[in-house]
Amino acid sequence: MALFPLAGAVLPIRRAVLIRAQCVVGLWTLALAPVLLAAPYIGLPERIFTSPLRAVGGPGPEYFSVYFYTIDPSSWTPRWQFYAPWSPFAALLGVIMVLFALEETDKRWRAVGVAAGTLMILASKSRMGLVGLVACTMGPRMMPLVARAWAWHVAAAATASLAVLGTALLQLMQDAWGAFRAARADSTRVRETLQRIAGERWREEAVWFGHGTVQPGPHLVEYMPIGSHHTWWGLLFVKGAVGFFALLVPLVWQVALALYDAARGPRGRLPLGICMTIVLLSFGENVEIEAYMLWPGLIVLGLHARELADERVRAAVPDPA
Secondary structure (H helix, E strand, O other): OHHHHHHHHHOOOHHHHHHHHHHHHHHHHHHHHHHHHHHHHHOOOEEEEEEEEHHOOOOHHHHHHEEOOOOOOOOOOOEOOOOOOOOHHHHHHHHHHHHHHOOOOHHHHHHHHHHHHHHHHHHOOOOOHHHHHHHHHHHHHHHHHOHHHHHHHHHHHHHHHHHHHHHHHHHHHHHHHHHHHHHOHHHHHHHHHHHHHHHHHHHHOOOOOOOOOOOEEEEHHOOEEOOOOOHHHHHHHHHHHHHHHHHHHHHHHHHHHHHHHHOOOOOHHHHHHHHHHHHHHHHHOOOOOHEEEEHHEEEEEEEEHHHHHHHHHHHHHHOOO
């Protein structure tokens, strides 16, 4: 994961090139979407083919397979994963595509990128993707309000109103959270059980350096690997406390840089949105093993850190005049 931010920090890569590239990927996604969406209804198979590179090895055949669609075993309805190994990850890739597209200066390319990213989120039927579409796009654009006095007054008034509306809002939030969890109850159960098993085995068997690899889970979790479906519990199970903090420390630092810059101006919006997406992704996926598809966002994080470092250097150099 660290190689992509490093590449963005040291190589002369322009942000505009990555933004346009994501919109081009979005154009091809929209071009192929009619075939993908029609596939389950016209009798096409789920899987198209599996690459021969599978023979080289790797985490699993799903990383080497190309699918038209997959069938959700809990509802027996089709879900689409586009160019991702599975549907929830496709939704978060859609969020990242929308974030890139919103920074595009050409209106046509911007519309293409936003439309393709939104389609990926909706077609994947991922709850996490819907949350990311709202939170990761609006959050960075609201950061400049931190420097506005009127925004603090509004926040103070809203806080005071909780004395009257707090109970009703709390009940509303609890109902919404319950509906969110019930939307795919089987998935929620499997994820929570995997996390509980990973936590117990980490504490009891390998606190500092972990087990070294994921391990097959029991029938209770539909044989899903222990250490998957959650970055933080996965790191604790596979790499222990050392691996956990090896990701936590740089991620917190990068989020702090993005928050600071997003509050100052539009340059920090894309890096902050990417950081928020990665944080959101980490609670439902294994970010480390998916870095090969998150690389445009990771490169932008390195590029942004370089921009901030160059700014500090220019500010430290005295004006010759």
